[in-house]
Amino acid sequence: MPQVQNEQISTRTPAPEPRVRVVRKHHVLVRLSHWTNIPLLVGLIVSGISIYWASPVYQHNPDPQTGSVDYLADAGIWICAHLPGARDCASPEWFYNQISLGPYMLAPALRLHWCCAYLLMLNGLVYLAGVLLSGEWRALLPRLTDARGAVKMAAYYVGTPLAILRRKPRIPPRQTTKYNPLQKLAYFSVPIAGFLSVLTGWAIHKPMQLSWLAAIFGGFNAARIWHFWLMWIFVLFVGPHVILVLSDGWDTLRSMITGWSRRESGGQANEA
């Protein structure tokens, strides 16, 4: 009876969508602290460089041509000289106007710096609670056996832009863990850099009451230099981090917002 069969087909509900396979990736506290870091680090860096301007660590005798007394200002003057159409803006203050609250802003910079610094310490505790409660710390721990994998991964990253230009297919090294060895190294080091930033910050903020802390870093002046260079670790980390996340795709970026990552059947762990 063909007629009956036709009727059955037309009234049948559409085939159910297959269920979505997902893995839990980031604890809510880890996600919260991850995104909170962005405004805090921006606030700390723009205010920190304004504070640095008030008494630069790396100073030289006044340059007779530019009047500049510090190397950070020189870097700005160099950029202006080599940037098309920017030759007129070369001044010792240009750099500070671009990347900080500006010169002569010490009092507002200190206010912003303390505000963000206390929030960053709080945020560090939130992050720590997140990785401990979820057990995610295990995936972040670098292992001795990772050394070879880290070299392989670095070679892969370095070779990828060239492969894209040559339109050659490229297969990432096989990965069975949540993070690849390089990621573990980076994600483990950055919180340590944060912790050291906090410690050196206290050492130069309270060099008398916490003089033992300044002594650990080689004294007040050395602690200032530590604090300055630790800042650059964050700056240098952010570039590759953002590029790798974006090249890895929406699923990886979304997982830091929703906490979950999709797994196509038989699919591999995602990167970044």
Next chain:
Amino acid sequence: MKLDAAFKEPPAEINEVAPEAWRRRTRRDLLVFGAGALGVLAAAKSWRNQGWLANNALRFDDDVAEALYSPTRLVPTYTKSQITPLKNNYNGATPGPGYIPAWRLTLDGLSSGLAVSLDIRTLLSRHQIHDQITRFVCVEGWSAIAWWAGLRFEDLLQAYPPVSQAKWARLESSVNLDSFGRPDPYFVSIDLPTARHPQTLLATHFNGKPLTVDHGAPLRLLVPVKLGLKNIKAVTRITYMRDEPKDYWAQRGYSRYDGI
């Protein structure tokens, strides 16, 4: 082996969820994230240097500094070979030496109810002079190890006790100038616990010689547990009071306690 297992990364656990639930949850989380990002952006845009958050961050930091202070903890001292140059960091123009012959230190707010006026010879002859090589730290970030000598603030407090309710000292210099050379009296607030610290001096000597005009002749405050801006030069008046006095740099957006 048990320890090994505790450190081992467990394999990812795959969950299967209904597509509709997955989409709904993702949408919800993205919306919450977007709202949070907008909220932070709005908060950042409304940041004011004298706003609620900035003022309270500054006050909180001052409270932390006060909690860290200990009347018995001494700051590190150095040897003469570790001394580094100390620049004249007068905020405005450096006053000429004309004020020195007529200089007097006036004390006010004393338990006797009278004001006392002292010249430098009286101060030097009546009190023991202490030497001290300590680090001087400026709010700008630079510092210098300098050799000072002077009488302890504590000794002056003993000799001329303040009124019993006094919690603060206001130190003032009437000889300070602004950068155009016009009179610009400088004043700082010092809490009495800090004034009583054994390393808080009313310094009269620098590098073994009487203070020069650059460094606040004939008498300046040397308070190593505070930022340099509290170390007022050429002090002409000390007033003890119950309520916190005004402070030159606190009025210009810096903190008030400045403990380091």
